[in-house]
Amino acid sequence: MATPEWIGLAGLVALFVLLMLRMPVGLAMIAVGIGGMYALSEAVSYVRFLPYIRGFKTLLWENVANYDLSVVPLFVFMGFISAEARLSQDLFKGLEALLSRLRGGVAMAAVAACGGFGAVCGSSLATAATMGRVALPELKKLGYAPQLASGALAAGGTLGILIPPSVALVIYAVIVEGSILKMFQAAVLPGLLAVFGFIVVIAIVVRLRPDLAPEPTAMPAEERKVAIRRLLPVIGIFGAIILGLGFGLITPTPAASIGVLAILVYGFALKALTGEGLDLTGMIKAIRATAITSAMIYLILFGAEVLKGFFTRSGLPSALSDWAANSGLDPMVVLVIMLVIFVILGCFMESLAMILVVVPFFWPTLIALNGGEYATAATAAFGMDNESLKIWFGILALIVVELGLITPPVGLNVFIIASLAKDVSMATVFRGVLPFLGAEVVRVGLILAIPALTLTVPRLIGG
Numbered sequence: 519m520a521t522p523e524w525i526g527l528a529g530l531v532a533l534f535v536l537l538m539l540r541m542p543v544g545l546a547m548i549a550v551g552i553g554g555m556y557a558l559s560e561a562v563s564y565v566r567f568l569p570y571i572r573g574f575k576t577l578l579w580e581n582v583a584n585y586d587l588s589v590v591p592l593f594v595f596m597g598f599i600s601a602e603a604r605l606s607q608d609l610f611k612g613l614e615a616l617l618s619r620l621r622g623g624v625a626m627a628a629v630a631a632c633g634g635f636g637a638v639c640g641s642s643l644a645t646a647a648t649m650g651r652v653a654l655p656e657l658k659k660l661g662y663a664p665q666l667a668s669g670a671l672a673a674g675g676t677l678g679i680l681i682p683p684s685v686a687l688v689i690y691a692v693i694v695e696g697s698i699l700k701m702f703q704a705a706v707l708p709g710l711l712a713v714f715g716f717i718v719v720i721a722i723v724v725r726l727r728p729d730l731a732p733e734p735t736a737m738p739a740e741e742r743k744v745a746i747r748r749l750l751p752v753i754g755i756f757g758a759i760i761l762g763l764g765f766g767l768i769t770p771t772p773a774a775s776i777g778v779l780a781i782l783v784y785g786f787a788l789k790a791l792t793g794e795g796l797d798l799t800g801m802i803k804a805i806r807a808t809a810i811t812s813a814m815i816y817l818i819l820f821g822a823e824v825l826k827g828f829f830t831r832s833g834l835p836s837a838l839s840d841w842a843a844n845s846g847l848d849p850m851v852v853l854v855i856m857l858v859i860f861v862i863l864g865c866f867m868e869s870l871a872m873i874l875v876v877v878p879f880f881w882p883t884l885i886a887l888n889g890g891e892y893a894t895a896a897t898a899a900f901g902m903d904n905e906s907l908k909i910w911f912g913i914l915a916l917i918v919v920e921l922g923l924i925t926p927p928v929g930l931n932v933f934i935i936a937s938l939a940k941d942v943s944m945a946t947v948f949r950g951v952l953p954f955l956g957a958e959v960v961r962v963g964l965i966l967a968i969p970a971l972t973l974t975v976p977r978l979i980g981g
Contacts, residue, residue, distance in 0.1 A: 669950020864922015
């Protein structure tokens with residue numbers, strides 16, 4: 519008879535097979551969780567297995583009624599309502615007005631706009647899709663090479679997962695029982711570092727290959743004035759959310775509520791959400807999209823809980839932790855291996871699903887490697903206590919998940935941009951992304967070498 523650990527491993531393999539067959543993530547998790555629990559139990563009939571199934575109603579309610587997760591639909595709605603209220607267009611045009619005098623400046627504006635839109639969206643795929651629709655036509659009209667235009671937007675789209683507020687950071691914090699606010703604070707410097715790094719990459723690329731970007735031309739004075747005037751309230755909304763969270767002035771749920779209200783006021787003031795007369799076309803579209811996306815997220819969360827019960831009972835996470843702790847490998851080597859696995863999985867898995875599936879395995883292993891549950895900064899293998907490790911690892915994990923979204927051969931962001939730029943091949947987009955991949959590798963190396971880049975802001979604010 520197979521041991522529980524082998525049953526757990528078989529379930530993990532089955533899960534990845536179902537995901538590669540494009541089965542919906544939540545349903546795949548539920549199927550593997552139920553099947554695995556049945557395999558682990560000694561139940562010989564459905565009647566004896568029925569109490570386990572009946573417990574799902576309590577499990578589902580606990581997920582939906584979780585206050586920490588109430589922020590998720592608010593952040594999702596904030597992203598959709600921002601797109602409908604044309605904040606993405608105003609953000610891009612305003613930044614274009616400021617940067618168009620530089621060679622490659624409009625591509626830089628597109629990357630910076632991706633970072634700004636990520637502050638209200640929280641999803642890399644949605645950021646890439648929204649900003650691709652806004653910026654690709656403008657870059658094409660101005661004469662930017664498809665390689666640079668598509669590469670910059672595919673890379674810029676990855677900023678949505680890290681720059682707070684981020685749905686993925688919320689889910690990670692819930693899984694490891696960490697502070698959502700501290701995770702948001704820790705993401706500020708790495709997020710800004712990514713925006714700066716991508717802009718530097720564009721500057722270097724157009725310096726080495728001037729043919730990839732047209733000669734800079736200043737925007738007409740009147741158009742520039744209007745664009746900057748429309749940019750100011752957008753920066754005010756985004757800045758209030760990021761700074762409020764960053765300085766601990768507001769907690770995530772009120773921040774999301776304030777953000778939604780501010781964007782609604784902005785959208786109604788510009789009649790972007792109402793169409794003609796009292797037609798609430800934009801508002802209804804955003805509400806419908808929010809309901810669908812939030813339902814999908816909650817189904818995935820419920821599926822993750824079902825799966826977690828199976829894996830916990832199988833003992834597979836504990837077995838992996840024990841193996842890593844007794845393997846003799848340097849803890850930093852194990853951490854790097856984990857990050858590489860994230861990159862590989864990120865090529866074909868959605869970021870939220872990957873965090874829910876993989877983090878419950880990796881986190882207990884890191885705790886064991888760090889010296890156990892009661893490790894202190896003085897005794898820990900990573901030189902920090904477990905609370906700091908929780909923050910540091912979370913930011914690293916999300917950054918390498920970003921890497922997976924633009925890594926050949928199956929970067930999801932690349933697929934999105936290629937589908938929007940129908941005359942641009944996947945190979946062209948991947949060529950355009952390569953310099954940005956280099957910048958991301960450098961960023962991961964910096965954060966690995968200097969944990970203070972993620973820990974300084976939470977420590978300063980938290981005391």
